[in-house]
Amino acid sequence: MKKLVLIAMLLSLSAQADDTGLCDKIEAIKKNSQQQLERFTLTQFSFENNAHDLAIIVHNVNLPAQIQRVTFNRGQEASSCYFKPLAFSQGGDWGWHMLWAEAGGGLFFARMDDEAWVSSTPKRLSKLVPINPQFLIKNQSITVTWQQVENGVKANMQAISSDEGRSWNIGVAPI
Numbered sequence: 001m002k003k004l005v006l007i008a009m010l011l012s013l014s015a016q017a018d019d020t021g022l023c024d025k026i027e028a029i030k031k032n033s034q035q036q037l038e039r040f041t042l043t044q045f046s047f048e049n050n051a052h053d054l055a056i057i058v059h060n061v062n063l064p065a066q067i068q069r070v071t072f073n074r075g076q077e078a079s080s081c082y083f084k085p086l087a088f089s090q091g092g093d094w095g096w097h098m099l100w101a102e103a104g105g106g107l108f109f110a111r112m113d114d115e116a117w118v119s120s121t122p123k124r125l126s127k128l129v130p131i132n133p134q135f136l137i138k139n140q141s142i143t144v145t146w147q148q149v150e151n152g153v154k155a156n157m158q159a160i161s162s163d164e165g166r167s168w169n170i171g172v173a174p175i
Contacts, residue, residue, distance in 0.1 A: 023081035068117040087135035
């Protein structure tokens with residue numbers, strides 16, 4: 001039993017050591033099925049083989065931190081922040097909605113089940129750098145609005161999903 005506790009403590013310490021704290025993060029708190037408060041952090045995390053990816057870190061006072069990977073093999077340089085978390089919201093009772101920008105440009109959305117910890121394939125909503133992105137969830141409808149500059153012209157954009165982010169209609173936002 002002492003070995004298991006020691007292993008759990010070491011895993012918790014290594015999880016915290018790989019979250020450098022240099023990159024942006026967003027946090028949310030919710031109660032789990034045992035009515036315990038858990039803290040969820042969406043941030044860049046350093047994995048094995050020098051891979052830096054977006055992850056959700058689950059902190060529970062009674063358990064070691066759990067690291068749940070959202071992206072795979074997106075960044076290789078330790079000194080760079082590849083991801084800028086923009087929005088992180090609970091999706092009903094099944095998991096999370098996540099919105100982020102990547103350093104190379106682009107606005108991305110993914111869903112993550114918080115039982116099996118499986119992420120949907122990230123959906124690219126824009127190839128350009130988003131300006132002032134906003135995230136609105138109402139029932140199963142999600143609306144993301146942002147501005148982007150292309151060829152010197154600023155455009156108001158929006159992406160709308162009526163099925164909790166499984167599919168999107170993307171276009172210029174009405175004025």
